[in-house]
Amino acid sequence: MKTAHPLQKIGITGRGLVVVLPYLWLLLFFVVPFVIVLKISFSDIDLAIPPYKPLIEWVGKNSLAIKVDFNNYAFLFTDSLYISALLNSIKVAFISTLFCLAIGYPMAYGIARAQPSTRNVLLLLVILPFWTSLLLRVYAWIGLLKANGVINNVLLSLGLIHEPLTMLYTPFAMYVGIVYSYLPFMILPLYANLEKMDWQLLEAAEDLGCRPWQAFYKITLPLSRNGMLAGSMLVFIPAVGEFVIPALLGGPNALMIGRVLWDEFFSNRAWPVASAVAILLLIILVPFMMWYQSVQARESAGAR
């Protein structure tokens, strides 16, 4: 028998260390911040630094008072601002997801059916925008969409319009920004799914009497369902909390929950309310995340 390493004797093994690392990471950068936010969301607002009262306090010598304040949550439901911002965010994220799906599906399909040599180039083109900061790319859209921007100038010089179109600071600009930024998140999982597709199934469907579009509808579409779900979740979940794009392109009227969070934190210094908003958002998104996880699990199990 091999003699055990001294570390093994006290229960530390290489395998154990490997497993511990990601848990440690999650504990440090997810669980701890989450607990802090959760704690703040149950505190009272205060004019101090930090701007909230502690949850647990020593009162007198031997008594510990825990004061849990549900007012922050109650407040979210009394002021219609929060609910309408939340609903609006969900609406914007949902519509953006639909556009991403409509634009991303043909692109992913095209890449999956391209020659293997061109496939890599096309994939690179999809990923390429990530090499520039998101902020820069959103600013570039301002340059394109503004009244004397590239698009208006081109249309004016072609004589297609006689006065500049108002595009910037409209919902249109916001949707363009979100769909543009999140499109790769739709394309990549869809591509990964379609790439595994056995194209002979389409020939079999045609052989059995399907026209090509019927074969697509009856075979390709159902078989790529998991890819569509995965892509949609990857777009929808972050888009609900999106702050930068609506703030820069959507103008003052774009009421999004991310924007509200920002205002509560930095303008109002209402940390407890902001934390409550964050927790509420998380609670709403958890079912979607779990759905996404189960889709992923099914996908990797290969049972389609």
Added chain:
Amino acid sequence: MATPAPTTVLSSGGAVKAAPWRDPAARPYIEVERVTKSFGEFKAVDDVSLKIYKGEIFCLLGASGCGKTTLLRMLGGFEIPTSGRILIDGEDMTGVPPYERPVNMMFQSYALFPHMTVEQNVAFGLKQDRVSKAEITERVATMLDLVKLGSFAKRKPNQLSGGQKQRVALARALVKRPKLLLLDEPLGALDKKLREHTQFELISIQDKLGVTFVVVTHDQEEAMTLASRIGVMNQGEIVQAGTPSEIYEFPSSKFVADFVGSVNIFEGKLIEDEPEYVRIASPELGGIIYVSHGISAAPEAVVWAAVRPEKIFMSTAPPEGTDNVVRGAVQDIAYLGDLSIYLVKLPTGKVVRITQPNTSRHAEAITWDQQVYLTWDPQSPVVVTR
């Protein structure tokens, strides 16, 4: 080179019992007329003409890349011929897309729809044709019973074994009652035992339904078992078409003789060319080959005599006569149970392959390095000129 066609044919496969291809008045069911398919410079199928009759199992046999699959795909409508015509039951089908052809295909990978149950897979084609619900249910059930999968109707393809998948694919292709069923390496993915069993099952199903089959295979044993006729393909051309026994016993070229079964080929020169017999001097053999039928070839032409391993007799005592007799030393023996393969090295260096059935359990054993005499019947050699 006129090899007389055998008068009685023991056709193994096919619902076709007579031999319509011998009847000049018979109307072919599928006609391939001078079909060529080019991919760029490369001719995958080169000027192929074929007549296939109703109820046949026609096997396209060839090595990979010989164009057999391309020809099959043209019959199915997945490829359009560069030139030539394809007629099915008298109708020109050359440019008709697959979904409008009365043809179904069983794919090599089976191509079962993974998101549908066995039942839904089989019903797919009927639904597409807007057959009534009651009829679909009935026809699917009948077909699943025929392929003995009645109890698997609700399973998904990934819950089936290879043999079961193969049967689902067959049922799905047959349920539409096609005029022609195309099978691409139908048994290629099955293990040997199952393959043998399935071959006979395929024949019996085909017999029951009377559908015309065109089968692509690279496995000559499979082709021999299934086919009413075999078309041997090489480099995009059909080099010979005929019944399995014609192909085996009367190959028209060295290629066919060598490709179908194993064979010993001796190169030689015609030294006597009479209507009733020929003699061939073969330096390779180190002797004279006497063939008891005439052949058509130029005098002193270089010809090849092909002798099948099972048609060579081996003995330790010298046989009578001098023609068709050579001496050699046993170089190798492979005991296969039912028969044994002997490799005998001639003084010329040529190695001859002989197979002998092991008819007795206590046969007088011929062993390694033993000197033996080889001889064969004067009818046995097939003489080919190319």
